[in-house]
Amino acid sequence: MYDVIIIGSGPAGLTAAIYGQRARLSVLVMEKQPMSGGQILNTYDVDNYPGLPGIGGFELGMKLREHADKLGAEFVTADVTAVELSGEVKKVLTEQQTYEARTVILATGAGYRALGVPGEKELRGMGVSYCATCDGAFFRGKDTAVVGGGDVALEDALFLARGCRRVYLIHRRDEFRGAKVLQEKVAATPNIEVIWDSVVVSIQGNEKVEAVTIYNKKKQEQSECAVSGVFIAVGILPNTAMFQGQVALDEGGYIKAGEDCVTAAAGVFAAGDVRTKQLRQVITAAADGANAITSVERYLNGKS
Ligand SMILES: Cc1cc2nc3c(=O)[nH]c(=O)nc-3n(C[C@H](O)[C@H](O)[C@H](O)COP(=O)(O)OP(=O)(O)OC[C@H]3O[C@@H](n4cnc5c(N)ncnc54)[C@H](O)[C@@H]3O)c2cc1C
Numbered sequence: 001m002y003d004v005i006i007i008g009s010g011p012a013g014l015t016a017a018i019y020g021q022r023a024r025l026s027v028l029v030m031e032k033q034p035m036s037g038g039q040i041l042n043t044y045d046v047d048n049y050p051g052l053p054g055i056g057g058f059e060l061g062m063k064l065r066e067h068a069d070k071l072g073a074e075f076v077t078a079d080v081t082a083v084e085l086s087g088e089v090k091k092v093l094t095e096q097q098t099y100e101a102r103t104v105i106l107a108t109g110a111g112y113r114a115l116g117v118p119g120e121k122e123l124r125g126m127g128v129s130y131c132a133t134c135d136g137a138f139f140r141g142k143d144t145a146v147v148g149g150g151d152v153a154l155e156d157a158l159f160l161a162r163g164c165r166r167v168y169l170i171h172r173r174d175e176f177r178g179a180k181v182l183q184e185k186v187a188a189t190p191n192i193e194v195i196w197d198s199v200v201v202s203i204q205g206n207e208k209v210e211a212v213t214i215y216n217k218k219k220q221e222q223s224e225c226a227v228s229g230v231f232i233a234v235g236i237l238p239n240t241a242m243f244q245g246q247v248a249l250d251e252g253g254y255i256k257a258g259e260d261c262v263t264a265a266a267g268v269f270a271a272g273d274v275r276t277k278q279l280r281q282v283i284t285a286a287a288d289g290a291n292a293i294t295s296v297e298r299y300l301n302g303k304s
Helices: 011-022 038-042 057-070 132-139 151-161 180-187 282-300
Strands: 002-007 027-031 074-077 082-084 090-093 098-106 110-112 143-147 166-170 192-195 198-205 209-216 221-226 229-232 236-238 268-270
Touching (some): 002 090, 011 027, 011 057, 011 282, 132 229, 151 192, 166 198
Antiparallel strands (some): 082 090, 110 236
16 A cells, blocks of 8 residues: 555656655556656757756656656556545556555646547558657658647747758647747748648548648638648647546546645545646646645645
8 A cells, every 4th residue: 555656657747756755655656658757758858947958858757757766766667547536545457456545646647639630540650640859850851731829839840840841830820829939930930831720621641641631711712732741739638538527627628626736536636737727837747746745745644
């Protein structure tokens, strides 16, 4: 029986592991991927983590894991398939085993949102990608499209423009949601062409992406754009399906919890991108990891 099981080893889970070890709690971290680090493993540069300007996402993930290892946190590589969170003893299930703890921190983060258009599923991994920093190198010298208008879409377009011949940035509105500094960089990059007011209606190709069909909502016109790769950056979805009915979720599927990471279920805490919050970044995920452990300690000491 552990004091706390942490599900997920992104920045939130790893920070919780660090703080948990320092609080002398018995901690188990469960991670389904072979590597810790979470979503930042997919990003080229993390340019906004204080004190570490321009650190690679992969390097930051490794450093966080090394820190938790150094303090002696116990890790298991396992896909959590179900949880039982209502009793005093919390149960965390994998296909092979059931783990028990007095408290659980849900730090399962988020994943990519799909466009849901014909061709997307069929051509996934054959030119359709959700991670420019992972797959961009395959499209050196080629024409690609990025779909979206937030920070990730702008960053993806800038990253791809370094190697691709041309990058079409397709956005459904007439202005971006992403940071002004990124918008300025996009505008100053000659091989990025912004296609405003447009949505992708289908992706074409025979065993590899060959084109996207675009519908311009203002002009009410359909056109085809020849590309070898389509990078979809239209938002993220929280990994909370298995917690449904056990903790309160908002309409977007995020776990309802405040800065103290306390959920509606006693002894259950939510940290990082999975919880309701204003800003989903490494720094806020890490802050949650620390706060979640403080709340765990209070709960175990009978103070909440
Ligand atoms: C392309 C990209 C670029 C980004 N760039 C930046 C940036 O420059 N700066 C910045 O601050 N933020 C950036 N972010 C956001 C940042 O990565 C996230 O806010 C942060 O990783 C959230 O951390 P987390 O620990 O809450 O969740 P995650 O990083 O999502 O980690 C969750 C972990 O839980 C694991 N998990 C999920 N389900 C299960 C399960 N059933 N069983 C076991 N394990 C499970 C996952 O495998 C994952 O390792 C970027 C994100 C993306 C996608």
